[in-house]
Amino acid sequence: MTRFAATFAKPRPALVAFITAGDGDTAANLDALVAGGADVIELGMPFTDPMADGPAIQAANLRALGKGTTTADIFAHAAAFRTRHPDTPLVLMGYANPMTIRGADWFAAECAKAGVDGVICVDIPSEEDAELGPSLRAAGVAPIRLATPTTDAARLPDVLNGAGGFLYYVSVAGITGLQQAAQASIEEAVTRLKAATDLPVAVGFGVRTPEQAAAIAKVADGVVVGSALVEIIAGHGEAAAAPLEAFTRTLADAIHGAKENAA
Amino acid sequence: MTDLPNSFRTGPDERGHFGAFGGRYVAETLMPLILDLEREYRAAQADPAFKAEFDHLLEHYVGRPSPLWLAERLTADLCASANEGFGAKIYLKREDLNHTGAHKINNCIGQILLARRMGKTRIIAETGAGQHGVATATVAALFGLPCTIFMGAVDVARQQPNVFRMKLLGAEVIAVESGAKTLKDAMNEALRHWVANVHDTFYIIGTVAGPHPYPELVRGFQSVIGNEAREQILRAEGRLPDMLIAPVGGGSNAIGLFHPFLDDAGVEIVGVEAAGEGLDRRHAASLAGGRPGILHGNKTYLLQDEDGQITEAHSISAGLDYPGIGPEHSWLHDIGRVRYEPVTDAEALASFQKLTRLEGIIPALESAHAIAAAERIAPTLGKDKVIIVNCSGRGDKDIFTVADALGVEL
Numbered sequence: 001m002t003r004f005a006a007t008f009a010k011p012r013p014a015l016v017a018f019i020t021a022g023d024g025d026t027a028a029n030l031d032a033l034v035a036g037g038a039d040v041i042e043l044g045m046p047f048t049d050p051m052a053d054g055p056a057i058q059a060a061n062l063r064a065l066g067k068g069t070t071t072a073d074i075f076a077h078a079a080a081f082r083t084r085h086p087d088t089p090l091v092l093m094g095y096a097n098p099m100t101i102r103g104a105d106w107f108a109a110e111c112a113k114a115g116v117d118g119v120i121c122v123d124i125p126s127e128e129d130a131e132l133g134p135s136l137r138a139a140g141v142a143p144i145r146l147a148t149p150t151t152d153a154a155r156l157p158d159v160l161n162g163a164g165g166f167l168y169y170v171s172v173a174g175i176t177g178l179q180q181a182a183q184a185s186i187e188e189a190v191t192r193l194k195a196a197t198d199l200p201v202a203v204g205f206g207v208r209t210p211e212q213a214a215a216i217a218k219v220a221d222g223v224v225v226g227s228a229l230v231e232i233i234a235g236h237g238e239a240a241a242a243p244l245e246a247f248t249r250t251l252a253d254a255i256h257g258a259k260e261n262a263a
Numbered sequence: 264m265t266d267l268p269n270s271f272r273t274g275p276d277e278r279g280h281f282g283a284f285g286g287r288y289v290a291e292t293l294m295p296l297i298l299d300l301e302r303e304y305r306a307a308q309a310d311p312a313f314k315a316e317f318d319h320l321l322e323h324y325v326g327r328p329s330p331l332w333l334a335e336r337l338t339a340d341l342c343a344s345a346n347e348g349f350g351a352k353i354y355l356k357r358e359d360l361n362h363t364g365a366h367k368i369n370n371c372i373g374q375i376l377l378a379r380r381m382g383k384t385r386i387i388a389e390t391g392a393g394q395h396g397v398a399t400a401t402v403a404a405l406f407g408l409p410c411t412i413f414m415g416a417v418d419v420a421r422q423q424p425n426v427f428r429m430k431l432l433g434a435e436v437i438a439v440e441s442g443a444k445t446l447k448d449a450m451n452e453a454l455r456h457w458v459a460n461v462h463d464t465f466y467i468i469g470t471v472a473g474p475h476p477y478p479e480l481v482r483g484f485q486s487v488i489g490n491e492a493r494e495q496i497l498r499a500e501g502r503l504p505d506m507l508i509a510p511v512g513g514g515s516n517a518i519g520l521f522h523p524f525l526d527d528a529g530v531e532i533v534g535v536e537a538a539g540e541g542l543d544r545r546h547a548a549s550l551a552g553g554r555p556g557i558l559h560g561n562k563t564y565l566l567q568d569e570d571g572q573i574t575e576a577h578s579i580s581a582g583l584d585y586p587g588i589g590p591e592h593s594w595l596h597d598i599g600r601v602r603y604e605p606v607t608d609a610e611a612l613a614s615f616q617k618l619t620r621l622e623g624i625i626p627a628l629e630s631a632h633a634i635a636a637a638e639r640i641a642p643t644l645g646k647d648k649v650i651i652v653n654c655s656g657r658g659d660k661d662i663f664t665v666a667d668a669l670g671v672e673l
Contacts, residue, residue: 048573049447049558051454052290058441071570096288096557101571123288123557127278131288131557148292150461155295173292174459 003089003117004142004165007039008200012256013217014039016202017248018093018226020046020060022069024233024240026077032241033229034085036248037256040166040202040222041081042120045074045094052122054177056227059234071098075114082115091144091165093120096131104135111141118142118165126158133162147193149173149185156196166200166222167193171207177227180206183215190219210254217258225251271525271600274591279475282597284590287474288557292458301476303381308483313376320372321487324405327369329488330357331495331651336621337634338641345642351505352646353637355624355654356492358516365627365656366488366516367398371467373484375402378465385460386410388467389453391418391446392581393425394627394656395469400434402467410434413453415445418581425660443575446585450559470513471589474560478589485519492651493523500649506531506640509653510632511603512547512583514592516655525600534592535636537578538605545577549588550596550603563590579608579664580628582656610635612668615658627656628664 007014017038019029023046033041046064050057074092081090092099092111099107099121111119119141124131126145133143142164150173151159160167169189171181186203193201203216204224213223232247233240274281287297307313321327332355342350358366378386386403387410390396396412403410412429416438419426429436442448457466471478471485496504507524509517511534524530539546546552549564556565558573566574566586576586595601615631617638618624626634630653637652644650658665666673 047571048442049451051451051559052458054455055441062442065572097565097567097573098571101556101567101569122290123560125287125289125291125294127287127294131286146291148290150292150295152295159291170292172459173461175455178459 003087006087007089008166008221013220013258014202014222015248015252015255016040016042016204016222016224017229018042018044018224019229019233020044020057020064021074021077022046022064022067023060023230025238027080028241029233029244030077030081031084032245033248034088036245037252038248040089040091042091042093042224042226043074043078045071045092045098047095047098050095052175054175054227056177056230056234060230075110078114078116089117090115091118091120092116094122096121096123100131104132107132108135108139108141111136112139116141118144120144120146120168122146126161129162137162137164144168146170149189160197163199166202167197168224169193169201169203170205171203172205174205176205178206180212186216187219210250213251214254214258217255223255267598271595272522274594275475275479279479281591281594283555284562284593285475285478286562287560288562289474289560290458292461293474296461297474297476299381300377303377304476304480307377307380317373317376321369325362325368325372326360327487328491328495329360331355331492331499332357333499334622337618340621341638341641342646348646349642349644350646351641351644351648351650353641354496354499354504354649354651356488356520356651358488358653358655359624359626359630359657363398363401364659365394365398366485366519367395367469368401369487369519370469370481370484370515371398371402373480374465374467375406375408378408378467379406381465383463383465384408385464386467387413387453387456387464388469389413389446389449390469391449391584392660393418393422393429394582394660396434396436397425397428397432399467400429400432403434404432411456412436413439413449413456415439415443415449417444418446418449422581447573454559470515471518471591472513472559472561472563472587478561478591481515482518482522482591485515486522488516488519488653489521489523492520496649496651503527503530504651505529505644505648506533506650508533508535508633508637508640508650510535510583510629510655511588511592512537512585512629513587514589516653518589518591520651520653521601532601533636533640534601534603535632536603536605537580537583537632538607539577539579541607542605546605547576547578547583547585548605549586550593551605553586555593558587561590563587563593564596579611579668580632582627582629583632604636606632606635612665614638615665624654625658626654627658628661630655631658
């Protein structure tokens with residue numbers, strides 16, 4: 001059973017926690033997320049031009065690059081994480097250029113070697129899957145696809161074709177960390193997506209509080225939180241692990257208990 | 264260079280690729296919209312009423328056709344320094360005479376007509392120096408649509424006259440504080456805004472870059488330059504030119520001039536990249552100094568480091584100051600149909616002054632790069648040869664930059 005399958009087989013929704021690699025003390029922050037109860041880790045690969053990100057994650061990208069974070073550093077973080085946490089799924093999230101610049105096969109092989117379970121590439125839609133997808137699948141790394149409010153029924157099968165890990169529902173047409181989607185629209189979308197795929201569905205973009213997370217967790221298999229965590233790192237710099245763990249725990253508790261509380 | 268295509272004019276393929284370049288590297292949120300745009304563009308291409316309205320606006324609003332001017336004094340000057348029997352004849356395609364002072368308006372007219380067809384009610388655009396921003400604000404005023412222009416904060420500070428022009432035209436100008444605060448960051452911010460406003464907003468991209476179908480449709484609207492030049496040179500010389508030269512930033516004026524001639528084997532084609540302070544220092548020559556990568560929706564040559572992080576471009580010409588280039592240029596470069604040559608800030612500055620003094624035409628610094636390449640090449644060609652240089656814009660906007668570079672206080 002893959003780490004994704006084992007995680008999503010648990011009878012409770014998952015917290016998918018995002019931070020940017022190289023921003024603050026990455027190893028300590030990753031440990032804090034796991035200690036706080038995060039079920040899946042998304043490690044952002046910093047990029048000079050993060051087109052899909054809002055101000056919080058843009059700033060995290062610049063902080064990480066400003067410290068000289070390289071792709072080799074990111075894979076070193078990933079490999080070390082895998083040694084410390086053998087069971088927690090680890091996803092790399094980022095943009096096409098840093099992922100493909102040395103060739104998709106190279107990137108996929110490095111992912112497999114470092115124990116990365118899945119990859120989310122923001123700017124490779126299903127139309128351009130050939131750029132990265134075949135290499136990832138051949139290396140046993142899941143290409144995690146994004147569905148959005150603009151993904152209509154006609155497109156959805158293409159988006160799902162070749163997808164793996166889980167389906168990431170971007171709940172707002174917009175960038176990370178800003179507006180929040182209406183709960184009703186999320187419920188409608190998750191129902192529609194789950195009817196179309198056996199993959200678990202995680203919902204993200206604009207989720208900042210335990211209350212929001214709990215509401216989404218009532219209907220989804222996972223909830224993604226990024227900007228709110230990244231802002232804690234922005235505020236605490238190299239000493240963010242303790243507050244990060246504390247906030248992660250409030251999110252994890254809210255999400256893990258959401259379906260019981262609803263029942 | 265094996266497997267050359269039968270025609271250089273059939274691209275892109277149905278997936279928006281020019282060979283290994285181009286494509287649609289955008290967030291899923293935007294995919295349905297750019298598929299819509301492609302459908303609407305195909306419908307517009309097949310609609311004689313669309314073409315008639317486009318042509319009408321180009322003639323009566325933009326002032327087309329733009330003249331093809333035989334630069335006799337520039338030609339004579341270059342002949343004087345050439346060996347006996349050498350010194351090609353130089354014609355200038357006068358895009359600087361268009362309304363708003365550059366080729367940019369051709370594309371803006373076309374795209375705002377598409378926006379109206381699609382029922383979009385707001386216009387956004389990115390701009391570097393402000394030329395595309397002014398052209399977009401102009402057509403938005405003409406069509407009565409609200410318009411927001413994204414411009415890097417650094418560019419806002421150094422291009423105040425164009426910022427004021429855009430505001431006079433009724434546009435909102437947003438100073439982009441993210442990243443390096445220049446053109447690429449303005450484009451990032453425009454894409455972010457677009458993703459959040461796809462339902463009512465049309466993004467007028469200013470060059471032959473971005474996701475398919477933008478490179479194709481911008482080329483389509485700019486090809487009026489080459490189509491006119493072809494007719495004009497046949498009238499003036501009774502034959503096709505021996506060479507075309509145009510400056511390339513994103514490359515819309517260049518592709519507009521080049522595309523109608525790509526299948527004419529006798530026409531040599533030269534694109535001019537901004538070599539800034541020199542290729543071993545800060546520059547904006549994506550082909551000479553970059554390598555293929557993915558940015559802003561397309562795969563193309565980019566200035567980047569070994570990890571694929573985008574590096575800053577530099578050129579004295581703000582219009583060439585971009586770390587990428589349109590994907591069709593990357594393809595034309597790789598297959599060898601177009602030759603791309605670098606020209607430095609210093610060379611462009613010298614040609615800016617030379618053309619001004621010899622022809623009474625103050626060229627944009629972008630165009631001055633092409634003039635500099637012509638000065639280099641013309642004396643090596645026979646007197647019977649004919650070159651068309653794209654004078655893509657006028658230089659009024661650049662007089663402050665030029666004064667500064669020459670150490671003159673205004």
